[in-house]
Amino acid sequence: MEQSPLPFDFNTVGKKTPYLTPEGYFERSEAALKAQARLLNNRSRTTLRRWIYGTAASVVLLLSAIAIKNITNLKPQEATPAVYCQNANATEDWHDFAEADIFLENMDW
């Protein structure tokens, strides 16, 4: 506390106040506040756990949906005209190669 040049000497009252508390209030209050803190901790842990489980379940559902969509979209692969062309060219190439080969040419078929 500070010394004051004011007409009233604050030291005559000091830090006294007229405020009272019920008997044993602070002991009960401290216990109640600690119980409240524990409750809040448990609640926030439960919330976090729910959030993690919820997110994991959503991810699993999403992946399942994607997998199901891919399975239902699967069709037998058909040969395209380009494949036929490629095969036709291959036969022609074989003929050219056979004609040019002296061993094959001289063979008695």
Place this chain on the structure above:
Amino acid sequence: MIERFHRPLYWHIRRMVVSHEDAEDVLQNTFVQIHVHLKDLANAEQVRSWVYRIATNEALQWLRQKHEFISLDNEDASTLLNTLATDPHTDTGDELVLKFQQAVLRLPTMQRTVFNLRYYDELPYEEIAGITKSTVGAAKTNYHIAKEKISNYITHGTITPAI
């Protein structure tokens, strides 16, 4: 945190809201806020200012809701004086102590808050400025005006100067 601060915060809140039951409720709300916002506390060294700021805000919010106060500097002291007179947990035995507290309650909220934080809790002006969101200069001025007003009220029965 609870062990360290629950008594000083109770008394700080009690001096602001006057009623014991109100102080109990505000203290509980304060610790809920402390718990919820603990992760936002950037500097652990400023924990005292931080918890006092939360307690002060909770007490002011409580007063605004209960007495429909408009701002920090615009209020009706009669409600608080009435609470002081009627609360079952008020000691009316010492007239000077009672008159001193009546003088404190007649101060505008900002001066009363600064006076309580300095006089009873002995916080440095820097911390008081942080708690009340003002400057060190403003905190010092408010404290000295508050002391002058209390002194005048006790010696002359008037709360002048009306600043």
